[in-house]
Amino acid sequence: MQFGARFLERQQGGRGVLLGGVPGVSPGKVVILGGGIVGTEAAKIAVGLGAKVQIVDINLERLAYLETLFGSRVELLYSSSSAIEAAVADCDLVVGAVLVPGRRSPVLVPKSLVEQMRSGSVIIDVAVDQGGCVETLRPTSHTNPTYVELGVVHYGVPNMPGAVPWTATQALNNSTLPYVVQLANYGSKALEMNPALAKGLNVKDHVLVHPAVREVFPDLSK
């Protein structure tokens, strides 16, 4: 959301819209595609900034949960191509947050819909490295994070947390430290003690054993 707000600034190529608005001027409108963890966190920040927020999701139970969480501060829409078209064509910032583990995200925002967006609007997708759900979005880098296509600012940096390494590193440590401690204390026995750890084993007795990695490097798998 921090990136979205920035690239809506005029110097950054955007429409020059302040997401939170000021009293008397409409706030910016944010459409979040996907109400999972990423989409929910994005919505919290967007609401905190004062934007008008819509979340589109296909799971009615998840929408009910989000309604409990946000009450009337976020508009919750059942995903359909007509709902997405109406929402996206009239917004300032699209956040793609559709993550289908192990599969390419479906294209929810085709090129024809990007063409309908206002000039200077911004598109971000957190799953751009798995294809993303916006047809016109390609991966970019922290050095050169955006490009303009059809008048719309596209932001496609795959590793967004890399922008805040101090916070991101601690969060990563908190997640991984328990495994490191087990390995330090018990060596390879830790793999037997903890199935979650065992699932991460890549090489065993000089042989590549992780299925997904074998698929990518078939030559090393023999």
Place this chain on the structure above:
Amino acid sequence: MQFGARFLERQQGGRGVLLGGVPGVSPGKVVILGGGIVGTEAAKIAVGLGAKVQIVDINLERLAYLETLFGSRVELLYSSSSAIEAAVADCDLVVGAVLVPGRRSPVLVPKSLVEQMRSGSVIIDVAVDQGGCVETLRPTSHTNPTYVELGVVHYGVPNMPGAVPWTATQALNNSTLPYVVQLANYGSKALEMNPALAKGLNVKDHVLVHPAVREVFPDLSK
């Protein structure tokens, strides 16, 4: 707001929209013209019901106050004919809450704008007895509270609190009791002690003395 929600029901002639929506279906959209006390209370209830709410006002300081009160839960718009047209043409419920003491409210919603509203939308005005700010709205009664014009349900009952006399009477008592007590204790001397009370004097020594009442009954004023 209670009346607005009701007349949006299908049996009552409205569009059949639930103001609060349900997760996955857009909530109803309410436009409140005037952000004074009445408009603010209406907005609180509308937000409580889960509707999407816009308040239009011409006073920037009031808009700033409303922003403190509602944060991002209400969209605050500076009054202009284009802002009103965009808001009203796309809403389910218009609440007129413009009170200009002693003067007719300006017409903010002309007939041509009512024509643009969706069939089954609802219009209410709390100041209908002083003209109201909606061109097509005429006073009605609790017995026959609405009529349909240009496909839009018009509610024009002037004395809305009359629907909840138990609550309204107590509220009125709380406001008037201090004056009654003063009159009971001090008789006509209470008028000298309390200028606010004196302003309410209608007849003195058999003569009609209240300026506004004299104006209405010139024959009795001699």
Place this chain on the structure above:
Amino acid sequence: MQFGARFLERQQGGRGVLLGGVPGVSPGKVVILGGGIVGTEAAKIAVGLGAKVQIVDINLERLAYLETLFGSRVELLYSSSSAIEAAVADCDLVVGAVLVPGRRSPVLVPKSLVEQMRSGSVIIDVAVDQGGCVETLRPTSHTNPTYVELGVVHYGVPNMPGAVPWTATQALNNSTLPYVVQLANYGSKALEMNPALAKGLNVKDHVLVHPAVREVFPDLSK
């Protein structure tokens, strides 16, 4: 809750109480029997309207969840006949929201308790078609929604969402569309692919196969 607020109005037969009260006058008091999804949604609206709300439930875990949701804005009571009697005898609006799937709801509000209620109070039950939890409540219709018994307004329309068909239809579509799409794409094979869909099968090879329907139409089941 929208119906409850309406029938508390004087013209509708109620006590003339405004659920939200005004500063200085007590708000209306709402007792919700059952803290499941329906009761929780009703409580949200009642809180939004500014009423004083009590929820009675027999499940301590559910009460703990509701405490997380509402904090101190709702009073949560463990269900017992004495707790229900104390709560109901002193309230303006009773909402029955007890749903025991496939079974008649228990009678939580007997006639003797209705007799203790104030004249002009209102009773609503969302499960009136399965018997409801109020002894004196009988099903009514949208055309003639209420009757007065023991001085208390009874509202017994079974199909409440029918009042807001625009919203209700979309919500129903969102729930049923995925099944329709599967049937359209895969025909009868969809039943094999989706066990949830298969459970809804009524007639197969000219034979009535759904157990519950067979029970109702035993003659057609041969």
Place this chain on the structure above:
Amino acid sequence: MQFGARFLERQQGGRGVLLGGVPGVSPGKVVILGGGIVGTEAAKIAVGLGAKVQIVDINLERLAYLETLFGSRVELLYSSSSAIEAAVADCDLVVGAVLVPGRRSPVLVPKSLVEQMRSGSVIIDVAVDQGGCVETLRPTSHTNPTYVELGVVHYGVPNMPGAVPWTATQALNNSTLPYVVQLANYGSKALEMNPALAKGLNVKDHVLVHPAVREVFPDLSK
């Protein structure tokens, strides 16, 4: 409120009620007499603790302000002897917070009303040194803060902030430091520069000049 919660504990002589309740058990009920700064702060804490709170005040504008502040989380009552009797007779904790500058507070809770309170209830008054608004309450000390009368725990320590000197001293410093700085920089000229400071002058040219102090020590005033 911290004192109120404590003296409701059983070991402290109270009813053994937890102000916040637990899900399924009613929270304690707090009645605050007077909705000024002290009463408002007490209400905030009581709400934060999860209690059921009523504020009684005689000023309708203040009640409207409190409604903006607390919404439906506090019940606001217009002051009348019947409203006070109904509220106090049914509560666990009464907080007297009526401050009439320079005058004795009116007696809002007479002895006959204290007799109606439940055994083990608690009464506190922040203006006990100016008489307070509870007939049966007398000043006590931090060493021996409470006594029981008519079965009700009375807490009458006048200098409550003395319990938290670290916080209270800083708050006092923040209020008085600007005056000290002016005196240090400008000496007696500071009195001419700052009328607020001049109002605090007690002795001038060996003569007692402060009106209120003269009244108390007439012999020293010559």
Place this chain on the structure above:
Amino acid sequence: MQFGARFLERQQGGRGVLLGGVPGVSPGKVVILGGGIVGTEAAKIAVGLGAKVQIVDINLERLAYLETLFGSRVELLYSSSSAIEAAVADCDLVVGAVLVPGRRSPVLVPKSLVEQMRSGSVIIDVAVDQGGCVETLRPTSHTNPTYVELGVVHYGVPNMPGAVPWTATQALNNSTLPYVVQLANYGSKALEMNPALAKGLNVKDHVLVHPAVREVFPDLSK
């Protein structure tokens, strides 16, 4: 939290800090070790009182849940000895709320860390009867609830709810009544009908059968 606030008062041996602070003076700082049910409820009250609150927990999913619950009103820290040291050394009140069913809590606050705390700070542990997570804390009683060690007030009453027996008894009844009713209706058959009840069986046919009780009284288990 009610006890923590009390023992921070000067007369009770504490630093004289008001947990909620006043505008311009920092609020007290509370560190809660363990974000389970007890820690979460403590945090709610602490936030309600206006304190600055940190919760330390080792479970990332629980921290994510707490983030949903508290948003930015509570600081959530991943448990590590350095995080605990930084938090505890700079706080006014430590609440130990680590419950490892059937096992002694780990020592999270060693004596060396208590030495770093400010004089007059307070330590409470809800699991003191199972050892607690503070090295220097020993069980105390409601009659004599605290002692001072290393300048820090230690509160070690194991049965805290005993202070509010009215509330605690009702809560206990709500939890146990369903079992009592089943036993009264069905006698020993209730044990077969309800496995949860069966788990609580201590003596059967004159033999001690409950595993945990057998362990404590091995002589009676033969």
Place this chain on the structure above:
Amino acid sequence: MQFGARFLERQQGGRGVLLGGVPGVSPGKVVILGGGIVGTEAAKIAVGLGAKVQIVDINLERLAYLETLFGSRVELLYSSSSAIEAAVADCDLVVGAVLVPGRRSPVLVPKSLVEQMRSGSVIIDVAVDQGGCVETLRPTSHTNPTYVELGVVHYGVPNMPGAVPWTATQALNNSTLPYVVQLANYGSKALEMNPALAKGLNVKDHVLVHPAVREVFPDLSK
């Protein structure tokens, strides 16, 4: 706040801290100097982003108002050099929001305090064009908005709203349009009708009449 969050990113020269933190990692700490309108709006956004926020102000009444607004979500500190030093030395982002109309802001953050800040921290001042309250901060431009001094990122763009011209222009229009309309309708008579408009008169009968402008251009004032 949007700029502050950005320049804390690593690619922008900052510490790599995410203001909102993630559960388990401390959020960024923001110190706002001055609790006026600008400081209050900044605090709202910072709280919305999930940061830990302190506001320093010298006006106790304003602090009390801010306490009403933010409750415990913001720490409110009375301004003193020791309070500022403790707060600033330990924070990630300093926002200077001290506006003394017509006078240079006092230096609240001297160079010696900037030296104590962590490397990669960020300083912003909204009144940099009037000197600002940070000794080491100099005006910069939107093209080249920051420089690093003493390891701290300094952002000194005077016209921040220029980054969001769409929003800023509308807000400006809303404020100025009423004057334009009066001038268009009444010409120079508008100055007599509206004293606020008259105060803005710069040149009258070929003479420079506005006092402040005369002071800046003494040669043109003859």
